[in-house]
Amino acid sequence: MTPAQKVQEQFAPEILEAHVFRGDEMITIRASALRAVAQFLKETPELDFNFLMDLTAVDYLFYAGGRIAKEWRFEVVYHFFSLKYNHRMRIKVALDEKNPEVDSLCDLWACANWYEREVWDMFGIRFKGHPNCKRILMYEAFQGHPLRKDYPVNKRQPLIGPQI
Amino acid sequence: MTPSHASANFFTSKLTDALGWARKFSIFQYPFVTACCGMEYMATNASHYDQDRFGAGFPRFSPRQSDVLFVVGTISQKIAPVLKTVYDQMCEPKWVVAFGVCTCTGGFYDNYATVMGIDTIIPVDIYIPGCPPRPENVIDGLIKLQEKIQKGEQSRGLYDPRLKTGRPAGMQQGYSIEGQIKHREP
Numbered sequence: 001m002t003p004a005q006k007v008q009e010q011f012a013p014e015i016l017e018a019h020v021f022r023g024d025e026m027i028t029i030r031a032s033a034l035r036a037v038a039q040f041l042k043e044t045p046e047l048d049f050n051f052l053m054d055l056t057a058v059d060y061l062f063y064a065g066g067r068i069a070k071e072w073r074f075e076v077v078y079h080f081f082s083l084k085y086n087h088r089m090r091i092k093v094a095l096d097e098k099n100p101e102v103d104s105l106c107d108l109w110a111c112a113n114w115y116e117r118e119v120w121d122m123f124g125i126r127f128k129g130h131p132n133c134k135r136i137l138m139y140e141a142f143q144g145h146p147l148r149k150d151y152p153v154n155k156r157q158p159l160i161g162p163q164i
Numbered sequence: 165m166t167p168s169h170a171s172a173n174f175f176t177s178k179l180t181d182a183l184g185w186a187r188k189f190s191i192f193q194y195p196f197v198t199a200c201c202g203m204e205y206m207a208t209n210a211s212h213y214d215q216d217r218f219g220a221g222f223p224r225f226s227p228r229q230s231d232v233l234f235v236v237g238t239i240s241q242k243i244a245p246v247l248k249t250v251y252d253q254m255c256e257p258k259w260v261v262a263f264g265v266c267t268c269t270g271g272f273y274d275n276y277a278t279v280m281g282i283d284t285i286i287p288v289d290i291y292i293p294g295c296p297p298r299p300e301n302v303i304d305g306l307i308k309l310q311e312k313i314q315k316g317e318q319s320r321g322l323y324d325p326r327l328k329t330g331r332p333a334g335m336q337q338g339y340s341i342e343g344q345i346k347h348r349e350p
Contacts (some may be wrong), residue, residue, distance in 0.1 A: 138276075146276040151276070153275060154275075156241070156276065157241070158241055158244065
């Protein structure tokens with residue numbers, strides 16, 4: 001039984017999408033279930049995902065030039081890895097445009113701290129329970145979140161110098 | 165004009181010439197290196213092209229000891245206040261060289277993070293375009309800067325994006341996505 005099958009068995013009602021592509025397992029879940037799934041991945045002895053490799057987000061607004069319409073706008077993507085069993089798992093969390101908020105995983109994997117701050121900075125997704133959720137790359141006076149697809153590509157917010 | 169005035173005028177103009185001559189061959193540069201142009205800057209400074217032939221081979225890493233600010237590489241909105249501070253800390257007379265397209269106009273960047281030319285922040289004397297500029301190009305710019313120093317000229321103005329003034333004619337318009345799209349349409 002692969003890790004993805006274990007998660008699917010345990011959390012069947014929370015799963016929105018699941019597929020395997022060339023051995024890479026991917027599961028999309030509801031935001032409310034993230035905390036339970038993450039805890040399950042980390043604390044189940046035969047899964048033992050002790051390493052959060054990456055945490056990022058995707059904005060699906062105007063996805064494929066507007067030809068593909070998704071039910072949700074954002075996905076937060078988690079890449080987990082087990083150093084013990086050498087297996088991997090990709091979890092995506094579907095998030096609504098109106099309330100982009102998801103539980104923080106800082107207490108389970110400490111490295112989530114800066115990743116989550118970056119996702120907040122670039123996409124404006126809030127992380128509930130984050131100890132210090134402020135901007136990490138842009139400056140505090142910056143308005144908006146530049147990697148959202150509706151952020152104007154030419155918009156500039158200079159700290160000093162003339163406004164264009 | 166009395167004879168005493170005439171001699172004074174004659175004497176001061178020669179002094180300016182002598183000062184310009186001394187300054188242009190003893191450029192103490194401050195390298196503000198942020199990106200990939202730094203490699204080409206190092207190549208220009210190294211033995212093959214040897215900027216020291218022009219008296220500009222001695223970088224000072226304190227703005228208070230330098231005459232020429234070499235801005236080498238992309239300047240982001242976050243580093244812009246630092247660049248401004250470094251410029252303000254330099255003693256007069258001072259000159260600024262924009263090295264590479266990113267410092268000249270923003271280059272191919274047109275986004276939330278990049279300053280569209282350092283001349284929106286500090287006055288620029290010499291623009292050296294190129295991505296990155298070849299060492300010959302840099303030495304050409306350096307010789308033009310020396311001519312400027314000899315004449316005692318310094319840039320004082322900033323680029324105004326609304327009025328499109330304060331930049332050489334070829335660099336009035338930075339790169340813009342709209343411009344490129346319009347250009348391609350039949």
